[in-house]
Amino acid sequence: MKKNFAAAISFICCLCAFAEKTVPRVEVTMPFHKGVNLSNWLEPWYGLSVSSNFFGRQDFEDMKSMGVEIVRVPIHFEAFSSRDPDFVVDEKLWKIIDEAVGWCTELKLYMIIDMHNDCNGATKTRPDVEVMLNKIWPQIAERYKNSSEYILYEIHNEPHFKSGNLNADITKWGKIQGRILKLIRTIDTKHTVIVGAENWNNIEALLKLPDYEDDNIIYNFHDYSPFFFTHQGAAWTDLKNIKNIPFPYDKDKMPPFPKKESPSVKQLYDNYEHDSSEEVICKPLDYAVNFANKRKVALMCNEFGVDMTHPDKQERINWYSLKNKWMDERNIIRISWDYKASFGIFNTGSFSQQFPQDVNVDLIEAMGYKMPKGVQPRTTGWLKNSYENGEYRIFRNNLAKNILPVSYLNGGKSTAAFDTVSENKETCISVPEAKPYETVRFNFLGEENLEPLVNDSLSLEFEVKTAQKDFKLDVYFLNKEDLSKGKDGLEWRCKISLGPKDGVNDGKWHKVIIPLKDFEDCGAWSNSMNKWIPGEGLFKWNKVCQLVIDFSDNGQNKEVCFKNIVIK
The missing domain is CATH 2.60.120.430 (Galactose-binding lectin)
Incomplete structure (x- = not known):
């Protein structure tokens, strides 16, 4: 009797464990699942001339060779245009984008044309952003409406009005985005369009987006959680004095809290064990999956990553391994920030890092990629x-x-x-x-x-x-x-x-x-x-x-x- 009772208890525990591990999955599947961003290329502080040399066909071939299925190209269209009132995009920019579109089509590598604009943390999205979008998106759609199925559009990266009324901003952006989507569809009904929410493509704000009633869109969010780990030591944040934070949380590895830090940073330090738990990190993902399934659309996270400057190398790999696992389990398309620079896949954040010899092999394997065989080291510098x-x-x-x-x-x-x-x-x-x-x-x-x-x-x-x-x-x-x-x-x-x-x-x-x-x-x-x-x-x-x-x-x-x- 005791044995039977023990067996029943064991079986119930197994069922509970199985139930706990069951996670919702996005039902709509796309022909791509994982990729990288190509930042610092078509962004204004570097100028157009260097952009044409910054990434080339070889870089796209390299990414494809290790298993990248989709690349996101952040482009500051507004900065490379005639500005108010017509926003005519510079022909030199079009030439560079045309080349990238051609490479991706030939390599069968998907590419997102991302209206990145200015997403610096100190800025806010211009209140009349729709005026600019109404001028630039018809130019993009008209130019690429006949391009291959490998091209996707992203209406706007990380909108953030910062009016002081977040709910009003979320509603405002949701309506603007819907009107721009309809504008694109008057020109191009073929290509998939990526939509995202206000408050920096926040995942909670995503759940408040209207139903755009378009069966060829992907809902998108960004995920740098837990921020206390992913942005430790980052000079542009309040965490510039925070370093050597482990992931997952490990009490024995936690560094002492620095003296003379702000109460808000101390709160992040004290809450880190809770904030870095699988339950807390994955709960918003589950909400987003259920939301996407109700809308019958695909779900994407096209920015996630860890600044490599200050965390331990293995702890950073731990984060990517778990984050990718959690998104893969949920069939969430994932595009990491970044390819190069401090969030990249190379051993340092220097733009001079070369493929293949400088790639962080352990990191890319944690992300589901593999180094191709037989590629010879390249000359550098x-x-x-x-x-x-x-x-x-x-x-x-x-x-x-x-x-x-x-x-x-x-x-x-x-x-x-x-x-x-x-x-x-x-x-x-x-x-x-x-x-x-x-x-x-x-x-x-x-x-x-x-x-x-x-x-x-x-x-x-x-x-x-x-x-x-x-x-x-x-x-x-x-x-x-x-x-x-x-x-x-x-x-x-x-x-x-x-x-x-x-x-x-x-x-x-x-x-x-x-x-x-x-x-x-x-x-x-x-x-x-x-x-x-x-x-x-x-x-x-x-x-x-x-x-x-x-x-x-x-x-x-x-x-x-x-x-x-x-x-x-």
Whole structure:
């Protein structure tokens, strides 16, 4: 009798365990299930010229070879348009998108054309966003309505009005999105359209979206939970002092709470055991699955990921393994943020990381991908790939491969144009205006050893044109300390200066030739100490990561143009 009773209890426990493990699944299935985002490509702070070189067909072939089924391409259409009132998209942007569409079609790799716009945490979606969408989406739909079935549209990434009334914002966006969907359908009834909710594509807000009564859409959300783990140490959050958080929660691995942190961060720390549990993380997923099944649509999470900078490598892999498992169990399409950069699949967040040798193999296997066999390591870096016609090219008509331009001008309100056509039909870099000490930077995507070029007596050459009479310019190469090693993050400089005496301020083009040996080690500015640190030989030519054009203490109020920037 006791044995029978024990067996019955055991059977009941097994049934309970089975019931607990049963999860709802999305009933509508698409021909793709997993993919990656291609960020930092068609986004405005890097300019169009570098975008054309940033990703190429080889990158798409690489992703396809390891099992990626769909890529999401975030595109800031508004920034690359004529702006108000017509928002005519730049033809140079169309050319790049056309190439990507062609590659994906040939490779049978699905691609999302994502209206990404500005999703910086400090911003809010423009209240009249529908005006812009009404102008740009007909251009997109008209251009790609006859493209293959491998192309999808995403109406808008992470809308966030921030009016102070979240429910009103959710309702407002739901109606706008419905009208844009109908507008697209007047032109293109073929392609799948991805829709998402207000409050940064929030999963709870997704459940409040109206029924768009379209059988060719995918409902989408973003998932970076638990935020305390995925964004630990991120400089753009309140968690910049939080590091070494484990996943799953492990009391013995938890670091002590840093002193002098805010009450809100302390609350996240105290709640982490609860917030990182499977039950808490998966409950919203289950709600979303049931919602999608009621609407008879597919469900997608096209952003999820962990910043690699501060968590332990294995703990990060743990998160991807479990997060992917939970979404796969529910038949949720998953597209990770990101391919490269700090949320990427490579061993570091540097854009110079190469496929296949720099891929984090353990990570991609946790995400359901596999490294292809027989792929040979590739040459890396700007120096190894930039030499042609007797010179090392940085910018000649376009930017060299493995050069990423970054500009911060006019208080962040404008960027340099990297595709302006000069009088002789060469392209040049145009800077309309700059405040004192604002810069245009050419990032080498890693440290480059320029010592051999210095020893061979090579020179930096470029052409410049400006009509500003008091024109001053500092040009320098730069080293960066590794912040992860506990240093101050100083940028050691080796500099040369130009001024009115150099006679390049008469509105005509002038060639400037500066031997690399003439650059002088001049030190670094320390933000933490608020003072200038003398050089003392700390700049190293074998660790150059940037070439910087600095508009000195004058700034400039007239256009200055640069072209043909090379070392030869």
